[in-house]
Amino acid sequence: xPAKDIFHDAVKHALQKEEWIVTDDPLVIKFGKxxxxxxxxxxxxxxxxxxKDKIAVEIKSFLGDSQLFDYHAALGQFLxxxxxLRLKDPDRVLFLAVPLxxxxxxxxxxxxxxxxxxxxxxxxxxxxxxxxxxxxQN
Numbered sequence: 001x002p003a004k005d006i007f008h009d010a011v012k013h014a015l016q017k018e019e020w021i022v023t024d025d026p027l028v029i030k031f032g033k034x035x036x037x038x039x040x041x042x043x044x045x046x047x048x049x050x051x052k053d054k055i056a057v058e059i060k061s062f063l064g065d066s067q068l069f070d071y072h073a074a075l076g077q078f079l080x081x082x083x084x085l086r087l088k089d090p091d092r093v094l095f096l097a098v099p100l101x102x103x104x105x106x107x108x109x110x111x112x113x114x115x116x117x118x119x120x121x122x123x124x125x126x127x128x129x130x131x132x133x134x135x136x137q138n
Contacts, residue, residue: 005039005059010128011097012040013059015057018133027056027083037083041092054092056085057124062102071106071115078121097124102135 005011012022024041058078064070070080074096082094098107103125106112116123116137123137 005071006061006063007099007126007128008059009095010131011057011126012057014126014129014133015040015042015067017045017131020055029081029088031088033089035122036081036084038085039097054089056081056089056092056094057097059097060102060107061128062099067106068103068111071112075115075119075121092101093122094126095122095136097126100125100127103135110133 008096012025015022020042021044022040022042024038026037026039028037029038037126038056039059041054042057043052043054045052058081060070060074062070073088074122078094078096085092085094103123107116107123115121123135125135125137126133
């Protein structure tokens with residue numbers, strides 16, 4: 001099993017504060033001989049007639065030497081996980097969780113913004129210290 005991101009528990013607690021029920025830690029998706037571990041799976045009960053929202057969350061800290069390099073790796077992982085979910089668990093929506101400081105620095109740049117638009121990356125921006133979600137970006 002892959003190592004948990006340094007901010008894993010902070011994002012998990014932030015989701016729970018917003019009344020998400022963490023159902024999988026990690027969420028394992030099997031695709032033929034391949035097995036992928038997405039950091040978290042969660043559900044939230046909506047109005048009775050609507051059922052549940054189901055999400056998967058891939059958590060990233062962006063603490064490497066280059067935020068852009070970390071984003072390249074995270075984007076590739078995100079796209080592969082989204083494809084696997086579309087084929088194996090199509091009711092679940094994938095989000096990439098990024099720390100607030102990274103969002104303010106990296107995701108304010110033209111390339112990152114264009115990439116998020118082009119690849120329809122859904123973001124959860126979180127504060128790892130306060131353990132809260134600052135923004136959901138669909």
